[in-house]
Amino acid sequence: MKVSVLGATGYAGAELLRILYQHPQADVVHITSESHTGESIDSLYPHLRGFYDMKLESMQDIRAIGEDSDFIFIGLPHGHAMEVARALADLPVRIIDLGADFRFDDTAVYEAWYHVKHTYADAPRVYGLAELYRDAVRSAKIIGNAGCFTTASILALAPLAKSHLIDTKSIIVDAKSGVTGAGRSPKLANHFPELYDNFRAYNVAHHRHTPEIEQAIAEIADEETLINFTPHLVPMGRGILATCYADLKEGVTPELIDAAYEKLYDKEFFIRLLGRGGYPSTKEVRGSNFCDIAWHVDERTHRVVALSAIDNLVKGAAGQAVQNFNIACGFDEKTALDVAPMYP
Ligand SMILES: NC(=O)C1=CN([C@@H]2O[C@H](COP(=O)(O)OP(=O)(O)OC[C@H]3O[C@@H](n4cnc5c(N)ncnc54)[C@H](OP(=O)(O)O)[C@@H]3O)[C@@H](O)[C@H]2O)C=CC1
Ligand SMILES: CC(=O)N[C@@H](CCC(=O)OP(=O)(O)O)C(=O)O
Numbered sequence: 001m002k003v004s005v006l007g008a009t010g011y012a013g014a015e016l017l018r019i020l021y022q023h024p025q026a027d028v029v030h031i032t033s034e035s036h037t038g039e040s041i042d043s044l045y046p047h048l049r050g051f052y053d054m055k056l057e058s059m060q061d062i063r064a065i066g067e068d069s070d071f072i073f074i075g076l077p078h079g080h081a082m083e084v085a086r087a088l089a090d091l092p093v094r095i096i097d098l099g100a101d102f103r104f105d106d107t108a109v110y111e112a113w114y115h116v117k118h119t120y121a122d123a124p125r126v127y128g129l130a131e132l133y134r135d136a137v138r139s140a141k142i143i144g145n146a147g148c149f150t151t152a153s154i155l156a157l158a159p160l161a162k163s164h165l166i167d168t169k170s171i172i173v174d175a176k177s178g179v180t181g182a183g184r185s186p187k188l189a190n191h192f193p194e195l196y197d198n199f200r201a202y203n204v205a206h207h208r209h210t211p212e213i214e215q216a217i218a219e220i221a222d223e224e225t226l227i228n229f230t231p232h233l234v235p236m237g238r239g240i241l242a243t244c245y246a247d248l249k250e251g252v253t254p255e256l257i258d259a260a261y262e263k264l265y266d267k268e269f270f271i272r273l274l275g276r277g278g279y280p281s282t283k284e285v286r287g288s289n290f291c292d293i294a295w296h297v298d299e300r301t302h303r304v305v306a307l308s309a310i311d312n313l314v315k316g317a318a319g320q321a322v323q324n325f326n327i328a329c330g331f332d333e334k335t336a337l338d339v340a341p342m343y344p
């Protein structure tokens with residue numbers, strides 16, 4: 001398969017290149033950047049030295065890139081992928097967007113939370129959270145790869161929602177991310193003296209991942225869903241830990257909860273169940289496509305607390321995109337992804 005990466009100079013794009021190098025059926029043919037056109041990728045990411053002898057191109061002639069690719073991975077800020085996909089609508093090339101443009105069934109929700117007009121509302125797209133939407137991903141023209149906080153949160157909550165064990169209007173997600181989640185461009189909040197030895201919440205009650213989690217949980221449970229989502233920035237490079245709380249329905253026992261997780265994820269390679277009482281940690285999934293999940297039952301408050309850990313750049317972005325690529329191509333889903341986490 002000839003694949004191209006738009007936005008190869010971003011953290012998500014560079015992580016895609018790292019993973020795709022190990023993919024025996026993927027041949028990277030075009031990598032793009034608008035601000036470093038003509039430069040070699042290893043001058044910007046020395047860790048890729050020796051792996052890619054390629055220069056960055058502009059994506060101005062997107063038709064030529066589209067005609068020369070079977071798949072295009074898009075690692076651009078939201079708002080760009082819809083234009084790219086529209087320009088390539090008549091070509092056979094398939095698209096995996098790591099941004100948010102194709103994650104919503106209802107583009108009015110996207111417009112309300114992202115404050116941009118959606119210019120390709122009728123795009124033939126599917127939501128790319130592999131474990132839960134695998135069948136749709138197989139034949140999709142456009143895959144809207146799930147977001148990072150959302151992947152961790154939805155995977156932790158899905159068994160509870162699917163088995164109707166929780167009140168889906170009582171969910172609280174309290175999540176923490178490493179700073180690579182914010183991308184490579186320097187920002188004051190990510191500056192070392194601001195970040196190091198510090199811990200803070202941001203975008204309380206209005207983070208853009210809120211409607212994405214609500215959409216998936218409402219769909220899985222087929223029940224009205226309302227979520228409080230609070231992200232935090234922690235002074236580490238990679239990793240997300242999501243702590244998800246919900247009220248249990250009457251009569252729900254710890255054993256029913258155990259069974260719900262085992263039933264949904266029994267055959268999922270990339271989901272590792274740590275069981276009731278377990279403690280996932282970001283370091284134990286670092287550099288890998290795994291999502292580690294555990295759950296606790298607070299009998300006193302009659303709530304469940306589900307915990308999940310992912311690497312935001314892998315299962316939260318590039319790894320999940322390659323997993324979706326594998327599904328869409330009919331390859332073994334683990335191709336290029338069955339590596340153990342990097343520990344410590
Ligand atoms: N970082 C993460 O953990 C995750 C990121 N994502 C998503 O992946 C996408 C990329 O994120 P990330 O890699 O972190 O971001 P970065 O800020 O690190 O990279 C952004 C990329 O987009 C390019 N770019 C920026 N502005 C423009 C523009 N106006 N026109 C064309 N290209 C542009 C940059 O290229 P250049 O400046 O060289 O031209 C660069 O390659 C985003 O949509 C993000 O939401 C999804 C899940 C997790
Ligand atoms: C730490 C940090 O800033 N994280 C980003 C995560 C969003 C992201 O990277 O985008 P996706 O929607 O594509 O997952 C944020 O909170 O906006």
